[in-house]
Amino acid sequence: GCSLCMGNQAQIKEGSTCISTSTRNFPNRLGKNTNVFLGSAELTAVASKLGKLPTPAEYLAEIGVITKDADKIYKYMNFNQIEEYVETAKEVKAA
Known part of the structure; x- marks a missing residue:
């Protein structure tokens, strides 16, 4: 997700992993005990298609x-x- 929603009112499931197009992250911003990778729109689209980091x-x-x-x-x-x-x-x- 992008930073307009993610990290403000929206968060991912506790303990999960995601990739985000946000420009910043810090512990627990996108969800409690989560692993968050920041990437370009292209990388995020590919990861979404594959269901994993490529x-x-x-x-x-x-x-x-x-x-x-x-x-x-x-x-x-x-x-x-x-x-x-x-x-x-x-x-x-x-x-």
Whole structure:
């Protein structure tokens, strides 16, 4: 889970293990006596699919589906490289 719910009002079952996309963790934040691993969205998705933390080989095999389109997927993290965004941003006036 992400930090919007997990660690605030939601927690996992006592004594269980999970992977989270949260940016932080500390003892008992996500649940009492739990094992929590923090990971990227991609790693967390692969772990969810496999039901366990993947080996490096398992991760690379699963992530290969998006690797071929990485230039299209990850460009949206670089707004300054998206022509439509850059053009719209030029029209914005500071208040």
